[in-house]
Amino acid sequence: MKKRHANLLLLIVLVALPLALVGWQAWRLLTSEADVQQARYDQLIEARLQQVDLTIQRYLESLASDWRQRLPDWPLDPREVRTRLADEIRVRHLFLLGPDNRRLFPEDPLSSDEQAFVERLEAIWRDPSLLQGNRPASESDMAASPSPRLSNVFRKSARESAGTAPESGWYMWHWGAGTRLIFWWKSPGGETIGLALEPARLKSDLIGVLPDTGADDFSIRLRDASGQEIYRWGSYETEPGEDYHQYPLSYPLSSWTLEYAGSSPTAATAGFGLLLLLGMLGLVLIGLAIYLYREQTRELREAAQKVEFVGQVSHELKTPLTNIRMYAELLDEQLEDDPKQRNHLGIIISESQRLGRLIGNVLNFSRIPTLHLSEVDIDGLVRQTLDHFLPGFRARGLEVHTDLQAGISIHSDADMLEQILNNLLSNVEKYASGGGAVEVTTRVADGRLLVSVRDHGAGIPAAERRKIFEPFYRIDNSLTEGVSGTGIGLTIARQQANRLGGELVVSDASPGARFTLKLPLNRGETS
Amino acid sequence: MKTHPFTLLILLFLTSLLALPSQARQIELSAKLGTPVVEAGRAHKTFLKISLTGFELSGLEERTAANVALVLDESGSMTGKKLEEAKEAALLAVDLLNEDDILSIISYDSHVKVLVPATRVADKTDIRRAIRAMKAGGQTALFAGVSKGAREIRKFIDKERVNRIILLSDGQANVGPSTSTELGELGMSLGKEGISVTTIGLGAGYNEDLMANLAGYSDGNHAFVENPEDLVKIFNYEFGDVLSVVAQDLLIRIEFEDGIRPLRILGRNGEIIGREVTTRMNQLYSDQEKYLLLEVEVPEGMADQTREIARVTVSYQNMANRKQEDVHDKVTVSYSTSEDEVERSRNREVVTTATKQVANEISKQALKLRDEGKREEAQSLLNSSADFVRSQGAILGGEEKEQLEVFSAEVESEADAITLDEDWDKTRKSIRAKQYRQDTQQNY
Numbered sequence: 001m002k003k004r005h006a007n008l009l010l011l012i013v014l015v016a017l018p019l020a021l022v023g024w025q026a027w028r029l030l031t032s033e034a035d036v037q038q039a040r041y042d043q044l045i046e047a048r049l050q051q052v053d054l055t056i057q058r059y060l061e062s063l064a065s066d067w068r069q070r071l072p073d074w075p076l077d078p079r080e081v082r083t084r085l086a087d088e089i090r091v092r093h094l095f096l097l098g099p100d101n102r103r104l105f106p107e108d109p110l111s112s113d114e115q116a117f118v119e120r121l122e123a124i125w126r127d128p129s130l131l132q133g134n135r136p137a138s139e140s141d142m143a144a145s146p147s148p149r150l151s152n153v154f155r156k157s158a159r160e161s162a163g164t165a166p167e168s169g170w171y172m173w174h175w176g177a178g179t180r181l182i183f184w185w186k187s188p189g190g191e192t193i194g195l196a197l198e199p200a201r202l203k204s205d206l207i208g209v210l211p212d213t214g215a216d217d218f219s220i221r222l223r224d225a226s227g228q229e230i231y232r233w234g235s236y237e238t239e240p241g242e243d244y245h246q247y248p249l250s251y252p253l254s255s256w257t258l259e260y261a262g263s264s265p266t267a268a269t270a271g272f273g274l275l276l277l278l279g280m281l282g283l284v285l286i287g288l289a290i291y292l293y294r295e296q297t298r299e300l301r302e303a304a305q306k307v308e309f310v311g312q313v314s315h316e317l318k319t320p321l322t323n324i325r326m327y328a329e330l331l332d333e334q335l336e337d338d339p340k341q342r343n344h345l346g347i348i349i350s351e352s353q354r355l356g357r358l359i360g361n362v363l364n365f366s367r368i369p370t371l372h373l374s375e376v377d378i379d380g381l382v383r384q385t386l387d388h389f390l391p392g393f394r395a396r397g398l399e400v401h402t403d404l405q406a407g408i409s410i411h412s413d414a415d416m417l418e419q420i421l422n423n424l425l426s427n428v429e430k431y432a433s434g435g436g437a438v439e440v441t442t443r444v445a446d447g448r449l450l451v452s453v454r455d456h457g458a459g460i461p462a463a464e465r466r467k468i469f470e471p472f473y474r475i476d477n478s479l480t481e482g483v484s485g486t487g488i489g490l491t492i493a494r495q496q497a498n499r500l501g502g503e504l505v506v507s508d509a510s511p512g513a514r515f516t517l518k519l520p521l522n523r524g525e526t527s
Numbered sequence: 528m529k530t531h532p533f534t535l536l537i538l539l540f541l542t543s544l545l546a547l548p549s550q551a552r553q554i555e556l557s558a559k560l561g562t563p564v565v566e567a568g569r570a571h572k573t574f575l576k577i578s579l580t581g582f583e584l585s586g587l588e589e590r591t592a593a594n595v596a597l598v599l600d601e602s603g604s605m606t607g608k609k610l611e612e613a614k615e616a617a618l619l620a621v622d623l624l625n626e627d628d629i630l631s632i633i634s635y636d637s638h639v640k641v642l643v644p645a646t647r648v649a650d651k652t653d654i655r656r657a658i659r660a661m662k663a664g665g666q667t668a669l670f671a672g673v674s675k676g677a678r679e680i681r682k683f684i685d686k687e688r689v690n691r692i693i694l695l696s697d698g699q700a701n702v703g704p705s706t707s708t709e710l711g712e713l714g715m716s717l718g719k720e721g722i723s724v725t726t727i728g729l730g731a732g733y734n735e736d737l738m739a740n741l742a743g744y745s746d747g748n749h750a751f752v753e754n755p756e757d758l759v760k761i762f763n764y765e766f767g768d769v770l771s772v773v774a775q776d777l778l779i780r781i782e783f784e785d786g787i788r789p790l791r792i793l794g795r796n797g798e799i800i801g802r803e804v805t806t807r808m809n810q811l812y813s814d815q816e817k818y819l820l821l822e823v824e825v826p827e828g829m830a831d832q833t834r835e836i837a838r839v840t841v842s843y844q845n846m847a848n849r850k851q852e853d854v855h856d857k858v859t860v861s862y863s864t865s866e867d868e869v870e871r872s873r874n875r876e877v878v879t880t881a882t883k884q885v886a887n888e889i890s891k892q893a894l895k896l897r898d899e900g901k902r903e904e905a906q907s908l909l910n911s912s913a914d915f916v917r918s919q920g921a922i923l924g925g926e927e928k929e930q931l932e933v934f935s936a937e938v939e940s941e942a943d944a945i946t947l948d949e950d951w952d953k954t955r956k957s958i959r960a961k962q963y964r965q966d967t968q969q970n971y
Contacts, residue, residue: 082800086719086805087719088719089716089717089719089720090716092712198712198715198716199709199712200670200704200709200710200712200713200716201712201713201716203670203674203703203704204670204673204674204677204713204716204717205674207639207670207671207674207675207678207703208674208675208677208678208681209678212638212639212640212641212675213638213639213640214640228704229702229703230703230704231668231671231674231703232637232638232668232671232702232703233638233639234638235638
């Protein structure tokens with residue numbers, strides 16, 4: 001049974017170990033896959049938001065380039081410039097600075113709206129160079145230095161002949177809680193025109209160029225400088241507790257932000273795939289294990305079947321054998337003292353005894369016999385058993401010495417004891433007859449009965465002393481060659497000794513080997 | 528002397544040329560003072576009415592092509608009857624247009640969807656399908672809806688088309704810019720671009736100031752529709768206007784002579800810079816009158832003196848012949864010592880109009896007081912306004928008296944309603960819409 005458990009354990013390990021290994025690798029793959037997915041996802045977000053930023057930049061650039069084209073034609077006169085304002089649909093306020101940076105427009109008297117405008121941009125009137133302050137260095141810096149001899153009259157022609165690009169740029173002015181975007185342009189003559197965009201219009205135009213909502217797995221919101229939402233697109237709905245990621249826009253709208261939220265990358269499906277793979281692998285391994293297990297047990301089952309069969313056969317053989325023996329013994333009594341006849345009969349009887357022992361061994365091997373306990377006179381039993389072997393021993397030149405000192409009866413199974421002795425003596429007859437002598441002793445010592453059979457044969461090498469008790473094992477040497485044997489004799493003998501509550505041991509006798517049967521005196525059966 | 532037959536022939540030919548009727552139709556401009564004759568010896572305040580009337584369109588074939596964006600609210604509050612009727616109204620719009628017209632349909636809740644990008648109204652099936660597929664749910668991104676509508680309009684924007692956004696909303700704008708100031712600023716900007724926004728408020732939940740501002744600054748129409756079943760009718764009226772535009776992009780410039788002071792413009796947005804008054808109107812409709820009413824101060828003058836006080840120029844895009852045209856008029860005032868003459872020469876029509884407009888301004892003040900919680904003040908203001916209107920009617924007599932009696936009664940019922948709590952949101956919307964119609968001479 002222990003072997004059975006061991007096998008099962010082995011098989012489980014066989015399945016579990018590769019599964020665990022693969023699982024671990026899969027886990028590592030998944031986490032690194034998740035990292036890659038996350039990185040790709042972050043890149044995707046970056047790309048999407050950059051696209052939005054680019055769209056907005058392009059829009060602003062289109063406004064700027066349109067103005068750069070048209071502003072050179074504007075009259076730089078405060079009265080005239082007002083008419084232009086009326087036509088500019090995107091401009092809320094306009095300012096005009098002279099070449100000396102004095103504010104020419106709006107000029108007094110101011111409407112209340114203009115008043116507020118002038119007050120807010122106080123810092124610019126004081127220092128118009130602020131306008132150039134916070135732009136990135138990418139703007140072209142090619143301003144023609146105005147000649148002091150140029151007057152308004154010649155200004156137009158001067159612009160044409162200067163041939164250099166006038167300065168222009170954006171400026172984000174913080175207006176209370178919000179911001180105003182200003183486009184400024186400097187003429188070659190040194191005047192500055194500033195266009196303050198109508199915030200509602202700017203937002204509306206941006207909404208126009210930004211995408212509208214389709215079937216989407218993301219949601220983007222555009223917020224102005226005060227955090228107010230301007231526009232949102234993308235129909236993704238956030239989970240409770242899920243936050244938007246914030247990203248600022250590029251200059252000049254750097255105080256505006258984009259917010260992004262979207263569905264996480266599909267790590268779920270990758271994991272699912274891997275899990276499926278693992279599951280299939282597991283199933284395959286389990287299938288394999290089951291197959292192997294069945295294969296192995298099949299051998300065992302087949303072996304068991306064979307043993308069972310043999311046992312059955314042997315049992316069948318027992319009955320006719322008993323008859324042969326019985327009638328042979330009867331004949332033995334009835335016969336006259338004819339030595340030849342007596343001899344032939346003796347051989348029949350001893351061979352049938354031998355056959356009986358053989359069958360008994362096989363039967364014992366294949367079944368667990370029940371014990372039949374009785375009071376057994378040990379010494380008598382030993383003597384009886386020896387008697388059966390005497391002819392055989394004499395034929396091989398084996399001298400028998402006995403020293404039966406037990407002098408007791410024990411409560412045990414007589415048959416079984418006899419079979420143990422039979423096996424031991426049979427072995428001596430087969431393998432140790434070269435020693436010329438065999439000693440059988442019985443003794444009581446330490447509360448135990450000791451029965452030992454000692455031969456003067458070649459002995460059992462130390463390495464073999466354990467193996468000889470294993471089933472079907474026979475020492476491979478010249479002694480065993482040519483001698484038929486099942487290899488189960490000692491196996492059975494030991495099993496039986498154990499069954500009787502004792503043990504069977506072998507020790508070196510030099511020359512020869514000593515087999516000792518040790519039995520407890522108090523109990524006659526094992527649990 | 529016997530007339531040579533050849534000469535006769537030439538004469539005949541010349542006269543026949545003269546007899547040919549002039550094919551060119553123009554808008555009618557008439558600038559009239561309330562009191563064209565004033566008492567000599569002192570300064571006077573009087574009203575100047577600049578009236579513009581669109582010429583008649585002879586048939587539907589010659590109507591101007593339209594470029595319309597329908598911006599429809601499909602927020603959660605539109606579920607049910609409201610959305611059904613809105614769809615019907617939109618389907619009506621599709622029926623009224625043909626393949627010369629451009630139509631785009633935008634629907635908005637928390638997000639904006641361009642259901643039908645700007646396209647010629649040729650394949651109506653697809654458009655109808657898109658309309659029927661609308662579903663309600665979400666918040667109200669009104670600003671974004673209008674912005675996307677404007678963008679669609681811009682794809683085909685043309686001076687020779689009527690460019691119009693028709694916005695329908697039933698609720699408070701709550702996604703994106705949502706104040707009535709911001710929407711007004713957007714309206715102004717769109718108006719400058721030649722795009723008018725007509726705002727139709729459905730039910731009692733929308734922000735009437737926001738909707739009126741958006742329409743007012745962009746020179747569109749504004750309507751308060753209490754029952755969804757009336758939507759189709761309103762859309763019909765609106766398209767009646769859209770498809771009858773005869774002049775666009777009108778710029779009215781009044782140059783006053785030295786000494787004349789323009790005091791205020793009633794009912795419209797405009798600029799008074801020194802002695803010049805400018806105002807814009809986005810469009811003028813066939814057979815309809817729109818006017819600009821100014822209060823001016825006429826300096827004192829001597830008896831029997833007549834002087835020109837203002838020159839009026841209106842430049843506009845004539846949609847019939849696709850030309851940029853001007854019309855002009857002059858305003859003169861006379862001085863007299865005779866009270867009789869002053870009374871007789873009084874322009875009853877201008878005085879009636881002025882009375883109504885003044886009453887309208889007072890109505891706006893009353894509404895402000897009511898918003899501040901000063902109900903009694905608001906009521907007494909309106910009651911005195913009603914009295915004023917009635918007294919003006921009494922002075923004028925005749926059919927004007929009847930007109931003003933009716934108007935006065937309306938002001939009185941407004942005075943009664945203004946102190947009530949019940950249904951105030953509906954009442955306020957109704958009052959606001961009425962004020963709007965008075966300001967802009969809306970046709971429906």
